[in-house]
Amino acid sequence: MAVFNRVESPRKIEDAVYDVIVPAGDGWMKELEPGQVLRIVDLEGNQAADTLFYDAENPEDHYSAIATMTGQGNIYLTAGSVLRTESGKALLTIVADTCGRHDTLGGACSAQSNTVRYSHDTLPMHNCRDTFLLQMAKFDKGYLKRDLAPNINFFMNVPVTPEGGLKFDDGVSSPGAYVEMQAHGRTTALVSNCPQLNNPCNAYNPTPIRILIWDN
Amino acid sequence: MNGVWQITIPAGGKWSGVVGRGRLVRFTALEEGANLTVLLYNAKDPSERYNMPDTLKAQHTSHLTRGHVLMSDNGRVLASLTEDTLGWHDPIGGYSTRAGTDARYGLTNYQELRNNWLRSGEENLTVELVRAGLGRRDLVPPVNLFSKISCDEQGDMHFVPRHCPKGAQVTLRTEMDTLVLLSNTPNPMDPSPSYPSVPVLVEVLAAEPVNEDDYCLNFRPENTRAFENTWAYYALLG
Ligand SMILES: [Zn+2]
Numbered sequence: 001m002a003v004f005n006r007v008e009s010p011r012k013i014e015d016a017v018y019d020v021i022v023p024a025g026d027g028w029m030k031e032l033e034p035g036q037v038l039r040i041v042d043l044e045g046n047q048a049a050d051t052l053f054y055d056a057e058n059p060e061d062h063y064s065a066i067a068t069m070t071g072q073g074n075i076y077l078t079a080g081s082v083l084r085t086e087s088g089k090a091l092l093t094i095v096a097d098t099c100g101r102h103d104t105l106g107g108a109c110s111a112q113s114n115t116v117r118y119s120h121d122t123l124p125m126h127n128c129r130d131t132f133l134l135q136m137a138k139f140d141k142g143y144l145k146r147d148l149a150p151n152i153n154f155f156m157n158v159p160v161t162p163e164g165g166l167k168f169d170d171g172v173s174s175p176g177a178y179v180e181m182q183a184h185g186r187t188t189a190l191v192s193n194c195p196q197l198n199n200p201c202n203a204y205n206p207t208p209i210r211i212l213i214w215d216n
Numbered sequence: 217m218n219g220v221w222q223i224t225i226p227a228g229g230k231w232s233g234v235v236g237r238g239r240l241v242r243f244t245a246l247e248e249g250a251n252l253t254v255l256l257y258n259a260k261d262p263s264e265r266y267n268m269p270d271t272l273k274a275q276h277t278s279h280l281t282r283g284h285v286l287m288s289d290n291g292r293v294l295a296s297l298t299e300d301t302l303g304w305h306d307p308i309g310g311y312s313t314r315a316g317t318d319a320r321y322g323l324t325n326y327q328e329l330r331n332n333w334l335r336s337g338e339e340n341l342t343v344e345l346v347r348a349g350l351g352r353r354d355l356v357p358p359v360n361l362f363s364k365i366s367c368d369e370q371g372d373m374h375f376v377p378r379h380c381p382k383g384a385q386v387t388l389r390t391e392m393d394t395l396v397l398l399s400n401t402p403n404p405m406d407p408s409p410s411y412p413s414v415p416v417l418v419e420v421l422a423a424e425p426v427n428e429d430d431y432c433l434n435f436r437p438e439n440t441r442a443f444e445n446t447w448a449y450y451a452l453l454g
Contacts, residue, residue: 060353065268066310069373070404075308076371086355087338088313105278105308107269112291116274116442129289148289149356150269160367164279164304166272 007079009096009180011037011214018213024206025195027131029139030213031056032183037095037214039180040191042155044207046171048194049154050108050128053083053091056186059143061085065104065150075160077102077152083181086149091187096180100172103156108132108148109196118198131192143190153194154179156201171201182216221420225252225400227413228335232344232397234259235390237450240298240421243361245384247414249377250362251403253311253337255355256286256294257395260453262350264290268307268357274438278367280305280359283435285442286388292446293439294394296432298423299387302380306363308373309403311337316404321411334411340399348395361386362416363403375405389423389432391446 013019016039022028024047032038040049053063067084069075077083079097082090094102107113110129114122129148136143155173160166195206220239224246225231235241243252258264267289275284282300285293297305317336318324324333337358345354362384364376400413426433426443433443 060351062353064310064355064357066308066357067313069308070310073373073405074371075367075373086352088315105269106273107267110270110289110291112289112445113267113270113274113287114291115445116270116287116291116438120441120444145263146350146353150267158273160278160371162366162368164277164366166276166278168273 004100005079006098007096008098009039013212016212016214020211021208022191022193022211023208024193025126025131026193027135028191028211029135030189032187032189032213034183034185035216037180037182037216038189039178039212040154041176041178041210042099042173043175043210045175045177046155046173046202047207047209048156048196048202049209050151050192050194051154052132052149052151052190054188055085055089055091056188059147059188061087061089062147062149063091063151068104075105077104090184092181092183094179094181096178099155099177099179101157102179103153103158105160105166106153106156106158107150108192109194114198122198125197126195128192128194132190135190168199168201219419219421222418224415224417225398226415227400227411229400230340230344230398232347232395235394235396235420237390237392238423239390240387240423241390241396242385242387242419242421244417245362245380245382245414246417248380248382249412250380250384250414250416251406252361252416253341253399253401254359254361255341255397258288259393259395262348262354262395264288265354265356266294266359272307274442275436278308280307283431285432285439286359287442291442292449293391293442295388295390297386298389298432299385302362302384302386304364304379305386306360306365306403307357309360309363309365309405311341311358311399312401312404313338335401337399337401340401341397344397360403365405373405375403375407391443
C-alpha cells in the first residue's frame with residue numbers, strides 16, 4: 001500500500017442523490033445501500049471528519065481500526081484501502097482520495113480524554129464522542145456507547161515513528177480535498193465533524209464538511 | 217510480596233475474571249516467543265473499556281512499556297505498566313480471527329484433534345465477553361503482551377520475530393476494579409507458519425499504594441491527570 005494513492009473521482013456533483021453540509025461540531029448518521037458511494041469533502045482544509053461504520057445487517061460488527069490496518073499491513077488509509085469490521089468483513093473500499101493520508105489510530109476526542117490530554121478545565125468543551133452519542137440517540141436503532149469503537153479520522157495525519165512514537169502532524173489536507181468510498185453491503189455511517197479547539201492540526205478553527213452520496 | 221493467586225495459560229488458552237484495584241498482575245513468558253492478547257473493562261460498568269487511541273495519543277506512543285498506562289474511554293487509568301523486562305508490547309496488531317487462523321495454520325477442529333485444535337483470539341475473547349454479559353459488539357482493539365510491531369516511514373507494519381525471550385516479564389497494576397480478558401493466541405501479524413503461542417504464567421500479587429513519586433503517575437502530565445480522574449471516580453463511589 002502506497003502512502004498516498006491519489007485517485008480523482010469520475011463522479012459529477014449534479015449526479016449525486018444526496019448532498020448536505022455538516023457544520024463544525026455537528027454529526028451525521030445514515031445507512032448506505034450496497035454499491036453506494038459516500039464522498040466527504042474537507043471544504044476549507046485541515047478539518048477532521050471522525051467516522052465510524054457498522055454492518056447495517058449486523059450492527060454488532062463495527063468498524064475495526066486494527067482489522068483494517070493489519071488487512072493491508074499499513075497504518076494509513078488512502079485509495080485502495082478496504083475498511084473492515086472486527087470480524088474482518090469488508091464494509092467499504094476507498095475509491096478516490098485527493099487528500100493524501102487518513103488516520104485510523106488517533107480516535108475521537110471526548111470530554112474525558114480532553115481532560116487527560118490538555119487540562120481538567122476542558123471538560124465542558126464540545127467533543128466528537130458527545131456528537132456520536134447524540135447521533136446514535138436520534139438514529140433510534142439501538143446503538144449505545146458500547147458501539148463506539150476507535151474510528152477513522154479522515155483528513156488527519158497521525159504518523160507513527162519506527163522508534164514507537166506517535167505524533168500529531170500538520171494536516172496534509174487542503175480546501176476541497178475529498179475522500180470517497182463505496183459500500184460493499186448495507187452499511188451504516190456515523191460522522192462527527194470534529195469541534196476540537198485544543199489541537200493545532202486544524203489551526204484551532206473547526207470548519208464545515210460536505211457529504212455527498214451517489215448510487216454507484 | 218506474597219502472591220495471592222496464579223494460573224498458567226497454555227497455548228490457545230483463555231481466562232477472564234475481575235481483578236480488584238490495587239493488585240499487581242505479573243505475566244511471565246514461559247518459553248520464547250509468547251503473545252498474550254489482553255482486553256480490560258471497568259468491572260462495575262463495562263461500557264467503559266480499554267481504549268487504544270486514547271491510550272496511544274495521550275502518551276504519544278505506538279508501543280507500550282514501563283511507565284505507560286492503559287487508559288479507558290472515560291479518561292481514567294484501568295492499569296499501569298509498573299515493570300517490564302521487554303521494552304515493547306504491541307497495541308496495534310489485534311487479535312487472531314478464526315478465518316486468519318485457518319488460513320495460516322490449516323483447518324483444525326476439536327473432533328479430530330481434541331484439545332490440540334487451534335483456538336483463535338476472536339473466539340476466545342467472544343466466549344469470555346458473553347460469559348460476562350457482553351458480546352461481540354464489545355470487541356475492541358486489544359493489547360498484545362510480548363509482541364513487537366514497528367512501523368516504517370511509509371506506515372508499513374513489521375512484526376519483529378524473536379522479540380520475546382523465555383522468562384520475559386511484564387507487570388500490570390490495576391488502578392480500577394477491572395474485568396480482565398486474556399487469550400493466549402498468536403499475534404495475527406506473526407508470519408510463523410507454525411502456531412507459535414507458548415504458555416504464560418499469570419500471578420496476582422498485592423500492590424503497594426500509589427505514592428507521589430510513582431513512576432507511572434509521573435511518566436507524563438497526561439498520566440497524572442488520568443490518575444486524578446480515576447481517584448475522583450472512586451471518591452464518588454466510596
Ligand atoms: Zn473530535
